[in-house]
Amino acid sequence: MRKLALTAAQEGIWLGQQLQPDSPMYLAAEYLDIAEGLDVARFRSAWQQTLAQSAALRVCFDEQDNQPYQFVADTSLVVNTSLVANVEDALPVIDLRQENDVEQVAQEWMAQDLQTPIDLRHQPPYRSALLRLSDDRYWWYLCIHHIASDGYSFGLLTQHVVNAYQQSSPVYSKPSVYSKPSVYSKPSVKQTLGDYRELINLDEHYQQSKYRDLDKAFWVEHLERSDFNYQPSMAPGSDYAEQIADRAIRFSKTQPSCWLEQVQSYLTTLVSSDRIAGPAPSWGDVALASVAALYYHKRGVLDIRLGVPVMGRMGSAAVRIPGMVMNICPLLLSLQHEPLFADLVAQASLNMRQSRPHQRYRYEQLRRDLGLVGGEQRLFGPVVNVMPFDRHLRLAEQPVTVHNLSAGPVEDISFAFVQLPQGQVRLDIDANPNNYSLEDLERLASDWQVIAEQAVRNIHYQVPIGMDEMSWADGGELDKKSATVWHQFNEQVSLRPDALALVDGEQQLDYGSLQAKVGTLAHYLSQQGVGPNRIVAIALPRCSDAIISMLATWQCGAAFVCLDPSGPASRNQQIMTDARPVVVIDPLFITRYQASASTHSDAPENGVKCNTALAYLIYTSGSTGKPKGVMVSQQALGEFVQGAVQSYGWQADDRVLQFAPYHFDACIEEIFVTLAVGATLVLRDDQMLESMASFQATCRAWQISVLDLPTAFWHEWVYACCHQGWQIPKDIRCVIIGGEAVQAERVKDWELLLARSPAAQNIALINTYGPSEAAVVATCQRHQFGALDLGRPLPGRQALIVDEHDRWLAKGQSGELVLAGGG
Template sequence: RKAGRALAAGQIDAWQRAAKACGVNWAAWLMAATAAWLARHGGQRAITLGLPVMNRMGSAALAVPCMAMNIAPLSLRLDPALSLGELARQAADGLRDIRPHQRYRYEWLRGDLGRLDGRQRLFGPVLNLMPFDRHAPFDGLETRIRPISSGPVEDLSINISLLNTEWRLSLEAHPDAYPAERLDALWHDLPQWLDQLAHAEPGTSLASLLPDLPPLSILQGPALEQPAVPAMERLAAQAAAQPDAIALEGEGQALSYRELLDRARALAGRLKAQGLEDGDRVAILLPRSVDAVVAILGTLWAGGCYVPLDPLGPSARLAMVLDDARPRLALTHRRWAALCGDAPALCLDEAPGEDAPRLDACAAGVDSPAYLLYTSGSTGKPNGVLVGHRALAHFVSSAGQFYRVRAGERILQFAPLHFDASIEEIFLALCHGGTLALRDDAMLESMPAFADAVARLKIDVLDLPTAFWHELAYALTPELA
């Protein structure tokens, strides 16, 4: 489908003046303005445009009539904190960045990414600015060029061109995606939007221009359907909505959401009674276990920052991390209390002593640190990476939406607790109403044993390292069984 209209010279002049005010050329301004328009209509803040490029600059083909054009992807992220001028400069920087890659053919890029099935696109709408007049000079004849079609259109093609001394805007659309009335509405709306932005100051914030957009997903997928909610608030909401649903299984135990939250609140009360303050670090010196998950949740509920450590790992690494993290307390069992160094040990397999009041209200602030993980140290000394509650909340919301995690699904807790993959398993399960099932060492004795255990535990979601996936796929291939 195609729709087109003539543009007034005054409109073009206004757009070019707006670009100059932003300190960019008008191609960059037009890209920024069009990206904002697409975000307004599509509800996304991550926009990838397809840009036609000549693909023959500085080559012998420059003066030869031939079809050497290429289409290069250019991505823009519309952060509401940006101004219109800053978005325009982001577009100008993107144009400069793709210029060296214009000979990297669109077809090659698709092949290199493995996207040969046609179901995934490298970009959304195509924006084509052609500021040079096209005419057909034949002596003695008055001629006009009438473009019929630019070829197949995957989504939407936006063309602004100078043709027969007249500026024109045309939209070409995939007919299965754009009904005629929808295309007609867009065709009328786009120049009005460009005129509106042309009269906006460069310092105008995107938040004021696009007030209704949802938060941006940190996974660069679709925008969040709902605002990010702190992880512990999500856990409390699940306990209120389905208190008797099973939240955690392992070691022959099954804790409901009510029971799990009660244990976390009780432990949080004990931590507060020990003087834990907001942001204080708490070492979790426990292997994968029900107590370890309760320790993590109790620490977060009390406003602490948990530092997961492997009591069965190398003693040198353990000592180094404890010395670097300097935790206020350590949660462990009696057999590992001596490994806690200078941190006072609170042993979860001992009677709690005099009762500490249960902490009913979560003490964690949204800007407080949530956990501290250490890198493997394979390239040198392990480094600590501190992650806050706000980042955790956005990850849980983005990943849960991206993976389509649903209440009632059973997720296997496979990764060691001091690996960041455990964050994905634990919080996606418990914050979305699933059941977190803890694996044991017997599951790793063989691939048949693992597959049998997954079936017995009725696991819906597996989150496994790539090498383990390959081994599992190989073991389950029928001709090899």
């Protein structure tokens, strides 16, 4: 017995099998459908001849000093699963003729066999059988461990058996292949398979040669860009399964021959254009491009690495030797958004040609070279196999149909394109069932078909992104073209001048009176130099004068920034230095204004002239503790207010509590959504917050119908109501919360409160989210029992998730939230 080293391709498979010794994942299998006329004895003899010539089917494996090795067993010792040389055992016949649904039973028999692992230390690396379906019809089943055979080798072996069978016929006159010549056959009756040991020698020579170093340098140079390391799964959720299943699931779809004709016509047109440099692309390049297009469509990936299985044999003696040689090489494609399909085809063709001399460098080693081992790091995304070999066989003058059952382990998903005898193209999608369902694969096949058929009809076809697949949420259109809040306020003044607009303690102002006070202050401000592109600082406590000052600033065409009168002087000074207001409206300013003789003069008429004009400044704490100013335009504010009106459902007869301090942008929502719908804004006082009982009683006394509260305060209020046995005040019909995550316990308390009072069943609880940069609120969710989250964007707003490189992510993936919209 001569011990032989494992090839680089075999080492990874051996290690994987040892880690999961009871797993059949490395079994590959196919069957040949032999319609009629089979001589079983002759076929068994042909199989025995193939066993004798193919050492790959007679290899045994073991370890010595933790080092794996292999040796080739004598022919007489290797028959199916027995060590007794018996031709019947080498190829048993399983008679299924008495079964009702014979094909289904045969499929189940083969599926069951594929669930039985092969013990590489004690069994030959294959199993085979003839399944007899009728008197004349047989399925020849062949299962081989991947360590001994790749997909190309299946073709060599089956071709050898068929040729040996034909040659044993007394009327043999020609090889069994029809149509064009195959790489599997030669017009010779003395066809033999090459020496298995030569495969091992070729691998050892390559591993020690300069060519390996050159190939490594080529791949590392082309793959070291981190942009390509993001290759999400195509499964729902985009995450990879933690474990490879014992057997992949499969969905197949066949394209009619006219599609391949369209592909050839498309390629002719493409070659005549200026997009192709070098030799013309093949239909295989179109197949590769079609999967890349599908990947982009489903996941929005712009820098794609497909995994492309390659023979690794061309130009060497390995082309005639069965064994495990196949490699998987990355194919890089760089896309723009909505890429031209023609560009994908051109890239696929060019990059495959450039990589062809370097395809022997093992992908397992390349992952280690690039540090892509473990975690979610992937050398490539989907695997795409374009079958380059012609396996159109004939046996006993009848066509033999080859059916692949399993191509071995599938980590995530693979697409195999097989050209059929009549010109059709079959797409087999294999996937890890731990991550995909058959319904998922069917949807992928359907989406691929749409792209593939549309692409080859139009050389200018651009691949669309599948919005339903991406982490994209759209709040929809605004009901009407948004106007500035200033104009929305004045519209309410015109419609309902006598309606109550503002309540501040004993003071009550209708919309007409409020507008008059705004105009008078605006005139005074204009005399102080306030106008377009100016900033006014407002440093007032909660009072009607603060609201009037905000509106008067806009009537002058300026913008405001609110200071915290009780806040640190140093922070206010930093804001003043940064904002550089022309006027500071504080209590002293109001005193001077009220004493001025000009208070009855006409107001300026300019108002807000431009949507892009600044509406207000708001200062956040900033990550460094230094106040950071956020500039919000009139357009952004107007669209927010219009979106909030649509989402919240506030009405003109509502009484909205003005709760938030003016240096928090929650006050913008309370004040201006209220005035935009013609409702009444009720300013709270400090006594209201002395206790939850006081808050509860005041809401009831003031007939508040809308509360806009910080989530933390809502937590305390709901807890108090629930545990004190209070009912929600009867006039409240809408509660807006925001500012932090909602506690699940308080949501349960809220639901208990609603259950206590039938009148409270219709109260809307709306959770909101939005940074100051997004103009107060960007998303909201209406409570419908259960946990509350960020919900969906307001009308006119969109949201998406990106990674650390600003790449758009698919649904289910974690990343950073990006908010979008007008303004």
